[in-house]
Amino acid sequence: MTDLLEQLRKAVGDRNVLSGAAVHTDYTHDEALTATAVAPLAVVLPSSTEEVADILRTASQLQLPVVVRGSGTGLSGGCLPVSDGILIAFDRMRAIKEIDPENQVAVVEPGVTLEELDGALAPLGLIYPVQPGEGSASIGGNVATNAGGMRAVRHGVTRHHVLGLEVVLADGTVMRTGGKFVKSSSGYDLTQLLIGSEGTLAVTTEITLKVQPRLAEAATILAPFATLAEVALAVPQIVSSGVDPSILEYIDVLAMSGITASAGLDLGVPDEIKAAALAYLVVVLEGTHAVRVEEDVDSLATLLSTLGALDVFVLPSGAGTALIAARERAFFVSKAAGADDIVDAVLPRAGIPAYLARVATLAGQCGALITGCGHVGDGNVHLSVFLQDDERRHALLDTIFETAIAAGGAVSGEHGIGTEKRSYFLDTSDTVNLELMRSIKRVFDPLGILGPERLFDTDKATA
């Protein structure tokens, strides 16, 4: 242990290796509701790719488990430390290295947060359109989980905006993939393989992102519906209509009252409609021309009326922004209300009504309260599950995930598997797929030191 700390200090400087009481509790957890905080042997704060390479050479030599942390805003335990390993935290690698408007590219270190990047892009009329609801999240963390967010319905997820990576392999080798080009047919796409690998294949030290012109005009539409099923049935029609919404969310009545109360938000929905509404659809339209956005709002409003909306409210700009901001806090509202776990399964868009109906039945059967909201436009439903008993909750979640998979879906649409959804992932995954993933893991990380207990059972991953 003394040797270890000594070697790490040599790599990053005395002040940048924290151990014992110097490890702030922030480093011991992420935002997953189910995880127990764990103190690592040491927290290491590199300031450069070379220092990361030094750290990994040491870790390889000592066969030391390594977990990587960005801002710690993950929801699946992806950066939960292990007690017999180190935590690399990117607090000191937060440089926006380059913004290149000609190539529509930004190059950042992994610790840069979404709001920092946005602050740098906005003055140039540019935007990185992946916005997973938490501005303090790091780009490195977004790459690790292939983060999504409300705008994925139009703009896609992290995977669609990362053009290249610099990573350090488990043995300390530095590798670059991709570059400032938007497509390539030149060998296997290692960039895509690394995205979403949750720190189990390599440690990302630089990210080249595709950025795009910022759309100046926006409008927010709120449509209450009498039933959740009607909301879910409306979604494919809206997607097919060609209005191309930037945001297409559903919020059930419980989630809506939670987030509006928490934000002190009055959306001006009359009481008689509130009383009849069991679910809300929120649609944001964006464009380059105000007139066009207004026209699209009109045609969408007409469409929503034919699809059974109780009314259609075009929110004033301030209220629209406030509603989206409040929706982004939905997780914290659930957490404050005492939610015991969250589920973010993804499934074919048209399968959502049946899925939500089944979830409601299952919740009723076991006395759980389940509220929901989510990216219904891309089939990614977020459920907050209130059921304290661990065993019964696990059984309920098992059934919910099985339902999603049987409907042609997957365990997580954007949160990732991490440590906390691993058992559900392993239980529901095809064994051929899993075996290939494990073999790929061994290719990148033969000693099995990167991201232990994430995605796989460690013993199997390194067997």
Next chain:
Amino acid sequence: MTDLLEQLRKAVGDRNVLSGAAVHTDYTHDEALTATAVAPLAVVLPSSTEEVADILRTASQLQLPVVVRGSGTGLSGGCLPVSDGILIAFDRMRAIKEIDPENQVAVVEPGVTLEELDGALAPLGLIYPVQPGEGSASIGGNVATNAGGMRAVRHGVTRHHVLGLEVVLADGTVMRTGGKFVKSSSGYDLTQLLIGSEGTLAVTTEITLKVQPRLAEAATILAPFATLAEVALAVPQIVSSGVDPSILEYIDVLAMSGITASAGLDLGVPDEIKAAALAYLVVVLEGTHAVRVEEDVDSLATLLSTLGALDVFVLPSGAGTALIAARERAFFVSKAAGADDIVDAVLPRAGIPAYLARVATLAGQCGALITGCGHVGDGNVHLSVFLQDDERRHALLDTIFETAIAAGGAVSGEHGIGTEKRSYFLDTSDTVNLELMRSIKRVFDPLGILGPERLFDTDKATA
């Protein structure tokens, strides 16, 4: 050999194993200009996933090399047979299994061509927007090379539209990846790893594609420029402007005269402008509303004038379509003119002026003629190289590829590496990247039977 044919006949039926004189010359090549036709031991025509699995079990047992062919329209020798192996051709796996408008998804067998799929989607108001210029190309081949095309600047490439695959592994195991959902954070993205792997990792038997609403309104703009450099410099400005072109192509004067002459096309460009123009920019704008497209045409025309266009022609609908169709035949025009090889390096968009200037210098130095056109909006330049002497042409291409890579690019933007660009790919690739790719190849195909001589040197891939 008799044993082999016997086993294959058992798998697919007597009529569906071709050998000797029964192998039509079409099966012995693709469209690569540099490849020599090769007859395989046998051509096998499966009709189902199960038959493909049977064939691969036989191949594994006999350690028999396997090459896969769709329509044979590839440009890099990706489906060039090997003389000691078999060719699986998907002539009989051409079913469009499902079009699901609610989920905006199409499920197809690999032999389905782009024009067949378009024929099925158009009546539903849907489109698969990846259009690599050759309607007879198969979707399976598109997946193998991660095909792009003129519309990639707006809609992305094959990789961005494949949601899931069914593949057969080298040992005959059938595996499914992804599904009818548009995003996932549930383990490594094997779908993305398989796309663009050129038949070296697995054999694709079913593809789930994302489709989208068809845009009804379109306009084509032709802008002649005095120099190639001005065209290339205009491109980043157009991309930044937010008009979001569906097509953004440059065509140099030689390529333009070749393709218009070949198509018998008169675009109405006055002689004095033709005389002054060394390069043309072609921009297609598409949208849901005619008025908006017209407005965008106006603002783009203004922008083009400030960027140095000699004039701006808004082509009548028929001429616009004819120009795009003629541009799609550019390869065949080059081929008919006797081109000796083609290059489709991709690089950062803003690096194109310097790249093209360097290419012109290199061509001059070695007495080669190089004409060009290409997807300048996404940095993917297509060059036709006229230089008969193999050795000198190889040396020239080596330097051209080195130039592209030094500018931050890659060997191929959409054609793939195949057999014909392999030496350039191996010479210019980073060894760490290559070694990881080879190790991944060994995970999927430990016997090294799939796609021999493609991407890697076979001996190294299986070492």
